[in-house]
Amino acid sequence: MEFEPIWALGLMSGTSMDGVDGAMVLTDGERIVEFGKRVFRPYDLWERTVISAAQGLWPQDDGPVLQKAKNVVEDTHLQTIGEFESVDLVGFHGQTLAHDPVAARTHQLGDGNLIALNCQKPVVWDFRSADMDAGGEGAPLAPFFHFACAKWAGLTEPAAFLNLGGVGNVTIVDSAKAAPEEPGALVAFDTGPANAPIDDLMQQRLGKDYDRDGALAASGQVDDSIIAEVLGRAYFNRPPPKSLDRNDFADVLDLVAGLSDADAAATLTTLSAACVAQSQQHLETVPTRWLVCGGGAKNPTLMRELAKRLNAPVQPVEHIGLNGDMLEAQAFAYLAVRVLRGLPTSGPGTTGCREPVCGGRVTRPNLSSP
Numbered sequence: 001m002e003f004e005p006i007w008a009l010g011l012m013s014g015t016s017m018d019g020v021d022g023a024m025v026l027t028d029g030e031r032i033v034e035f036g037k038r039v040f041r042p043y044d045l046w047e048r049t050v051i052s053a054a055q056g057l058w059p060q061d062d063g064p065v066l067q068k069a070k071n072v073v074e075d076t077h078l079q080t081i082g083e084f085e086s087v088d089l090v091g092f093h094g095q096t097l098a099h100d101p102v103a104a105r106t107h108q109l110g111d112g113n114l115i116a117l118n119c120q121k122p123v124v125w126d127f128r129s130a131d132m133d134a135g136g137e138g139a140p141l142a143p144f145f146h147f148a149c150a151k152w153a154g155l156t157e158p159a160a161f162l163n164l165g166g167v168g169n170v171t172i173v174d175s176a177k178a179a180p181e182e183p184g185a186l187v188a189f190d191t192g193p194a195n196a197p198i199d200d201l202m203q204q205r206l207g208k209d210y211d212r213d214g215a216l217a218a219s220g221q222v223d224d225s226i227i228a229e230v231l232g233r234a235y236f237n238r239p240p241p242k243s244l245d246r247n248d249f250a251d252v253l254d255l256v257a258g259l260s261d262a263d264a265a266a267t268l269t270t271l272s273a274a275c276v277a278q279s280q281q282h283l284e285t286v287p288t289r290w291l292v293c294g295g296g297a298k299n300p301t302l303m304r305e306l307a308k309r310l311n312a313p314v315q316p317v318e319h320i321g322l323n324g325d326m327l328e329a330q331a332f333a334y335l336a337v338r339v340l341r342g343l344p345t346s347g348p349g350t351t352g353c354r355e356p357v358c359g360g361r362v363t364r365p366n367l368s369s370p
Helices: 045-053 064-081 112-119 129-133 143-153 195-206 212-218 224-231 261-282 300-309 327-341
Strands: 006-013 019-027 032-042 089-100 105-109 123-125 159-164 167-173 186-193 290-293 314-316 361-363
Touching: 006 064, 006 327, 019 064, 019 327, 032 064, 032 143, 032 327, 045 064, 064 089, 064 105, 064 112, 089 112, 089 327, 105 129, 112 123, 112 361, 123 327, 143 159, 143 167, 143 186, 143 327, 167 261, 186 261, 195 261, 212 261, 212 300, 224 261, 261 300, 290 300, 300 314, 327 361
Parallel strands: 006 089, 089 123, 159 290, 290 314
Antiparallel strands: 006 019, 019 032, 089 105, 123 361, 159 167, 167 186
16 A cells, blocks of 8 residues: 655654754655754753763663653653644654663663653654564664665765764665665664763863864874774674664773863864774775764864775765754654554664564554553
C-alpha cells in the first residue's frame, strides 16, 4: 500500500546539552520531500545545570536529581512542540544520560507516553532499545537519514557525513545503493571525543559554554604527546560498528590539567580532528568528501585541523543545501515515520545489530501505553 508523505516533527537534545532542536520534515519514511520549520529552544543556566547533574544516571538511580531532570526535559520538549502547527507525528529522542553498549543498555530520559498525552499527537520514542536487544550498539541512529539526505541532494559518489557533537560520529554513504538497509549502503560508528572535552574545559576553567569560533584553541600550542597517548587506546583500533558514551573519554581533561588554557583548548580541539582522521583506517570505501554538521562545524580551528588530516575535501553540510544545526532533529522526524511504517531504522553496518531493526515505540494520544 502506498504511504503518502506526512509532516513529522523531530526533537533532539544532544550531549552538548545546549537546548532542544525541533524540525519538521515532509517524508514517507523513504524519500525526503521537503524540509519545514525549525526551532531551537535553548536551555537556561538552571535547566542545563539540572540536566548535567543527572548525567551518568540510569533508571534504577531514580531519585530527586533524576526526577528534576526528567521534568526539565519533558517540559522543554513540550514547549518546543507548542511552537509548531500541522504536526502529524512527533519523533521524541529524549536526553541521553548514559550509554553502555557493552552491557547492552542505554538511557534516554523522557517519557514518550507523557509527551503524547500532553501534546495530543502520536509520538515515536525509545528509538535505541530494540537495536540493542538485537545485538546492536544502539548508536549511531542518524545514518539511515544520512542515506536519505544523500539521495535528496543527488550525490552519486560515496560521501562521509561527520557529526561533531559531544561525541563524533561518521556515516559513509554509498548512495548508489537502493535502500539504506542494503549491504554496503552504510558504514557508521563513533569516531571518539569531539566537543564534550572542549566544552567541559571551557566551563570548568572559564565559565563559558564553548570556545567561540575556536579562538582560544587557535592561540595555543598542541601537546602532541597527549594526542598520541589517547590515539593509542584500544577503542581506535577496534573495528566498527562501535559507539561511545559522552563521558568515556572524560579523563582527557586530566591529561591537559598542566597546560595553559590556550594550550589545553588547542590540544583537545586537535584531538577531536585526530580521532576522525584515525577512523579512516576502518573505511573500505574512501569518501569523496566529508560533510560536517554539529557544533564542530562552526569551529574554524577544528575545521582547519580536519582539512589537514582527512583524505578528501571537508565541507559543512550546508554546501549541499542541508542545515547542520538541525540535522539530528530532522533525523528523528524521518526515523519516526519509518517506525510508523515498520521500516528498518538501523542495520548491521551502522550499529552491528544481527539484522535490520525497526526501533522505536509508538504512543498515540489518550493511551497510557504503546
